[in-house]
Amino acid sequence: MNDSLFEQIGGEAAVNAAVDIFYRKVLTDDSISKFFDDVDMDNQIAKQKSFLTMAFGGPNEYTGLDMRKAHAPLVERGLNESHFNAVAGHLQATLEELKVPSNLIEQVMAIAASTHDDVLGL
């Protein structure tokens, strides 16, 4: 099969299905919700949509440096490994909830994992 990961997972429709579910999980997780306390929800959802598009192998032009800069203020506030893992866990749970095949979930999680050092400023 020559379809890309993004096409196999369902493209933009999949992103749209996932974003509300994913963001709800993040907001109700007390270990990370503080990072989202004062943000504009519309704004945040757009960012989450961008992140999921990238994680699903979709079109984006983010560089490692973009991820670094975007998360630097959070790193200053104490963003660390446990928070990264919490968010990754919610991404996985969201995909499982949407019954995405496990081989595709694996690929998405690999992309998400590849952002680790840039997100945490390491």
Place this chain on the structure above:
Amino acid sequence: MEFNGQEFEADGAESVLDLLLRHDQLISYSCKSGNCQSCLLKSLTGEVIPAAQRGLKSTLVAQGYFLACQQPAKLINHCSHIDEQALFGSARLIEKHFYTQDICRLRLELSCSLYYHAGQFVNLKNSNGISRSYSLASLPSEDEFIELHVRHKTGGVMSEWVFNEFRVGDFIDVQGPIGECFYTADNPSKTLMLIGTGTGAAPLLGIARDAIHCGYAGDIHFYHGASEVESFYLHDTLSALQQTVSNFSYHPCLSPPDVLSPDSISPDPEPELPSKAYQTGFCNEIALSEMNDAANSCLFICGNPQMVTTTSKKAFLNGVSIKNIYTDPFEYKDMRKKPR
């Protein structure tokens, strides 16, 4: 293409973003793929393609907002930054009506027509140079004037001026319309929940009237929160609307007394409302508890900023889609700024 007072010549099929970056214009951007919405601009004249409005909230689409990274520059004649404010125009006060000692209604006639949606707001600037934001309760399709509701705030520079000095026949400067909290005919069978405290009822009244005017088929529930009975200032208007419009219901909610609040009332017996009794409780909590189909509900939340933030978050967590939550927090002291 005109932008920021300058003319730019599009090269082939390049996007508005690429064109402007090529000329060193200061534009925010990030993903360059039409997802993050950092590069939002506003089209004034020209043709916006659907891909450049994908994922945008209905109220942004209605105002001609577009994603600069997705829009071919060739098709746009004139565009601007999204928070570029219109100039101030002039308006004349034609009516000043006191609902209560503390809340008045202003009706203003504009020197040139304002293309607005009920629920947006305008900035009023008086002769002393004081500027404040007030939401629009009027309907452009039905009213020859714009209508604002002003609450007298102790020590409030503008509201004191409005109450004590602003007279019928006086002129004032008006800037706008601004804001994204208004009715759009996306899905006329969802349940509309309008939730507001104090003069947050003003934009909600406009929104309700707008929906009804457009033949709204779904249920409309108006929850008005007040900390004293006198502050149900639209009681007559909303009760009448409930009588005449079968799918509209009015729910006055009296907030439980808070002894720490400087605005709290003394524990004297409350005067009874002439017609319907009110519920006791916070309007937002009552509304959320009575909401029975979150996925098919559309919320408009106006007034106290903390109430607005808490309620929108709770509504989302309870299953309301973000694109169906519209907010208008009444920040005092400064003109409303909505950072993007």
